[in-house]
Amino acid sequence: MTVTEEAPAFQEYGDTDTRGDGEWLRTARRLSDEFEATAIEREQREEAPVAELATLRETGLVNLLIRKDLGGGGGSLADAVRVVAEISKGDAAIGALLAFHYYVSFVPRLWDFRGDAAEIQRRSAAGNWLWANVHQPGVGKFIARPAGDGGFVINGTKRWATGGPLADVTDVIAQRTDRRELLFAVLPTDREGVSWRDDWDHLGLRLTATVTVDFTDVVIGPDEVIASTHDAPQDRFPPLYTAFVLPLYSAVFVGATRAALTRTRDYLRGRTRPRLAAAGVAPVDDPLTQRLLGHHLAELEVGQEFTYSVADRVWEAWGNRLALTDRDRGELAAYAGAARRLTADVALEATPDVYELTGTWAAINSYGLDRHWRDVRTLSLHDSLAQSLAGIGDFYVNDAFRDFPRFAV
Amino acid sequence: MTIQAERTAGTPAQAPGDAPAGVALAQALAREFRPHVLERERRGDPPYEELARIRETGLVNLHIPVAYGGGGGNWRQLARVVVELSRADPNIGGLLAYHYHNFIAPFWDPYFDAADIQRKSAANRWLWGHITGPVGAFKAVPQPDGGFVVSGTKPQNTGPATGDVTVLLAQRTDRREAVYAYVPTDRKGIVYHGGWDHLGLRRTATQPITFDGVVVHPDEVLPNTTGRPIKSMPRFYYATGSLAFGAIYVGAAWGALETARALLRSQQKTTGTAADPRVLAVLGELVGKATALLDLQDEAARRLDQAYARRRTLTDDEHDAVGMHAEAFRGLAARGGIEIGNRVYDALGPAGADRAAGLDRYWRDVRIHSLHPPSYPQSDILLGDWAVNGQPVRLVLPL
Numbered sequence: 001m002t003v004t005e006e007a008p009a010f011q012e013y014g015d016t017d018t019r020g021d022g023e024w025l026r027t028a029r030r031l032s033d034e035f036e037a038t039a040i041e042r043e044q045r046e047e048a049p050v051a052e053l054a055t056l057r058e059t060g061l062v063n064l065l066i067r068k069d070l071g072g073g074g075g076s077l078a079d080a081v082r083v084v085a086e087i088s089k090g091d092a093a094i095g096a097l098l099a100f101h102y103y104v105s106f107v108p109r110l111w112d113f114r115g116d117a118a119e120i121q122r123r124s125a126a127g128n129w130l131w132a133n134v135h136q137p138g139v140g141k142f143i144a145r146p147a148g149d150g151g152f153v154i155n156g157t158k159r160w161a162t163g164g165p166l167a168d169v170t171d172v173i174a175q176r177t178d179r180r181e182l183l184f185a186v187l188p189t190d191r192e193g194v195s196w197r198d199d200w201d202h203l204g205l206r207l208t209a210t211v212t213v214d215f216t217d218v219v220i221g222p223d224e225v226i227a228s229t230h231d232a233p234q235d236r237f238p239p240l241y242t243a244f245v246l247p248l249y250s251a252v253f254v255g256a257t258r259a260a261l262t263r264t265r266d267y268l269r270g271r272t273r274p275r276l277a278a279a280g281v282a283p284v285d286d287p288l289t290q291r292l293l294g295h296h297l298a299e300l301e302v303g304q305e306f307t308y309s310v311a312d313r314v315w316e317a318w319g320n321r322l323a324l325t326d327r328d329r330g331e332l333a334a335y336a337g338a339a340r341r342l343t344a345d346v347a348l349e350a351t352p353d354v355y356e357l358t359g360t361w362a363a364i365n366s367y368g369l370d371r372h373w374r375d376v377r378t379l380s381l382h383d384s385l386a387q388s389l390a391g392i393g394d395f396y397v398n399d400a401f402r403d404f405p406r407f408a409v
Numbered sequence: 410m411t412i413q414a415e416r417t418a419g420t421p422a423q424a425p426g427d428a429p430a431g432v433a434l435a436q437a438l439a440r441e442f443r444p445h446v447l448e449r450e451r452r453g454d455p456p457y458e459e460l461a462r463i464r465e466t467g468l469v470n471l472h473i474p475v476a477y478g479g480g481g482g483n484w485r486q487l488a489r490v491v492v493e494l495s496r497a498d499p500n501i502g503g504l505l506a507y508h509y510h511n512f513i514a515p516f517w518d519p520y521f522d523a524a525d526i527q528r529k530s531a532a533n534r535w536l537w538g539h540i541t542g543p544v545g546a547f548k549a550v551p552q553p554d555g556g557f558v559v560s561g562t563k564p565q566n567t568g569p570a571t572g573d574v575t576v577l578l579a580q581r582t583d584r585r586e587a588v589y590a591y592v593p594t595d596r597k598g599i600v601y602h603g604g605w606d607h608l609g610l611r612r613t614a615t616q617p618i619t620f621d622g623v624v625v626h627p628d629e630v631l632p633n634t635t636g637r638p639i640k641s642m643p644r645f646y647y648a649t650g651s652l653a654f655g656a657i658y659v660g661a662a663w664g665a666l667e668t669a670r671a672l673l674r675s676q677q678k679t680t681g682t683a684a685d686p687r688v689l690a691v692l693g694e695l696v697g698k699a700t701a702l703l704d705l706q707d708e709a710a711r712r713l714d715q716a717y718a719r720r721r722t723l724t725d726d727e728h729d730a731v732g733m734h735a736e737a738f739r740g741l742a743a744r745g746g747i748e749i750g751n752r753v754y755d756a757l758g759p760a761g762a763d764r765a766a767g768l769d770r771y772w773r774d775v776r777i778h779s780l781h782p783p784s785y786p787q788s789d790i791l792l793g794d795w796a797v798n799g800q801p802v803r804l805v806l807p808l
Binding site for chain 1: 772
């Protein structure tokens with residue numbers, strides 16, 4: 001752990017990655033600094049981060065999780081988590097888009113559990129695709145009718161689909177009309193019949209384009225369908241879905257919290273006027289400043305290490321996926337849920353509290369200190385913390401993890 | 410636990426002996442204001458229209474005794490009025506908090522109640538602001554007629570831009586004493602710099618103000634019959650400030666809870682979350698805290714009212730105890746308001762963050778106002794010093 005300004009920031013997220021040379025983290029660090037410099041202005045102008053996402057494609061960070069033999073980076077989930085935390089430190093909206101991209105582009109591999117969705121991985125790496133998702137077939141009734149050629153025609157509407165207008169492809173989960181099973185497919189976001197509305201006006205993550213999407217007679221070709229290689233018909237989210245999603249959310253919380261603490265520290269270093277303790281004490285020497293920042297930093301470090309540990313365990317389980325029991329998967333999901341809950345709590349406590357240190361002047365809108373709270377508060381609503389906590393307790397008491405409903409009826 | 414539609418849980422609209430035009434009137438006005446709040450808050454429009462209604466209906470005079478033409482409200486009611494208005498809009502509740510808290514003329518005149526100023530204030534339905542920062546920045550040059558000419562700049566002032574008169578604190582240039590006075594807010598030489606674009610309380614028009622040779626007439630100088638020279642802020646200023654500010658946070662907390670309740674009820678058909686025990690547990694915990702805060706507020710106000718009634722014989726120790734109790738309330742209310750405004754989202758899905766719901770404004774308003782000194786970490790030190798060393802807050806001016 002380091003809090004000195006001079007130390008390269010990637011040490012804050014650990015200095016190793018699967019590549020062994022720290023190159024992804026250095027790249028993420030550089031991009032994070034770039035994104036941070038324009039984050040406040042970009043949000044106030046409501047300017048979609050198109051150029052920033054293009055950089056994530058060009059640098060190959062979008063391909064980090066794709067297997068090396070298929071043209072990707074061959075990185076681990078922990079690598080992806082570290083990169084997302086780093087990017088989120090600069091701009092949590094872009095970090096969240098990357099977090100969503102990593103798990104969404106992994107879902108084909110969870111679906112084609114034995115075949116690892118090799119073909120789609122290869123195409124994604126070659127095209128430097130950024131992914132979006134339409135993942136809740138139960139909400140707005142996504143219906144897939146067989147077209148006869150092995151393809152399908154899909155209709156449905158979903159609210160709060162993140163990043164669709166900014167992405168190259170989206171995956172979609174829909175209920176098949178011919179059997180009690182879900183269809184999973186990947187298609188370009190500009191496919192005829194797919195329309196992304198412009199209706200995202202929320203508290204935070206304002207540039208993530210989390211919009212309503214309508215599918216109107218959208219034609220899916222046979223080569224766009226990802227076949228399940230699980231034994232049982234797929235009637236719910238695939239195994240390990242939660243375990244892959246939640247550490248990436250945690251990474252956004254960690255990065256946004258780190259940003260709030262770092263910006264507060266840097267702000268105080270430039271101030272001479274006493275703030276909390278007795279007159280004549282500079283803010284940086286104020287024992288209350290030190291206590292508050294120390295408290296939140298300690299909590300953040302715990303949350304960060306917990307998140308890395310979850311990511312490592314999930315990755316290990318992925319390597320051993322065919323041997324996992326239901327209980328193993330439930331335990332992983334509960335463990336990931338606990339880390340998500342902890343990192344969200346740390347973020348939700350720290351991001352309002354930094355104002356105690358900076359005072360009213362830093363509450364001016366042009367300084368934008370509020371974006372950290374707004375972003376973490378919004379992300380933490382993705383699925384209710386209250387429900388997720390109960391899920392962890394359910395696993396502990398009943399040895400079962402029942403977080404996702406079955407969709408097909 | 411059910412929260413009644415127009416009444417917060419455990420909050421009787423009126424208590425026996427309350428002035429009739431008090432809390433119930435504030436509730437009625439809050440209902441009237443609520444439909445426009447979201448749009449106006451986003452634009453940062455000062456609540457001129459709402460404040461005009463507060464003057465018209467007489468709520469503006471609730472703090473003045475009946476004998477002087479006012480509503481005769483006590484501090485319990487005044488703080489409840491701030492709560493009721495803040496439930497709809499903490500900007501308006503906040504401006505009323507400043508208004509009641511800054512009516513300090515009687516505090517300096519315990520024997521004659523500044524009766525003349527009270528009558529004028531009631532007759533004209535004055536809304537009060539204040540410019541009472543560190544005195545060093547404001548200089549008062551005595552004039553032969555007993556008045557002063559005042560110059561200086563103070564960076565953040567709430568109330569003068571939307572009020573009729575403002576109380577004023579300045580350092581006398583002829584001796585190591587301060588002077589308290591009041592002037593109309595449109596007096597020649599008062600310069601408003603504007604520029605408020607902050608996290609919360611976006612409608613209060615808080616801003617830097619310069620006094621450039623402002624003439625203060627002799628009858629605008631607050632009379633002092635305390636028998637002490639003005640070297641500190643007056644008695645009751647600390648307690649009334651802590652009480653009134655804490656009431657903003659309590660009102661905002663209830664406003665956030667009620668906004669969440671409305672969302673849960675409207676989503677119940679599609680999501681069923683209003684019947685989900687996990688969601689109810691989140692909301693219930695926060696409602697419990699808000700209920701306790703309101704009770705603590707009433708208790709702090711009761712102690713203040715009792716002490717104020719005995720103001721001519723009250724000892725320093727008795728006075729200080731009331732102030733520290735009010736400070737304890739304000740610190741808890743600040744923490745509670747921030748926590749409730751923040752954690753109430755835990756009971757909601759993404760719809761809670763939809764800007765159309767406007768839930769964030771309660772958090773933003775409490776978050777920014779609770780930075781007003783003493784913020785709660787400072788408040789912890791003050792209370793700790795009192796608990797450990799018996800040292801109360803005395804608000805001595807750096808003259």
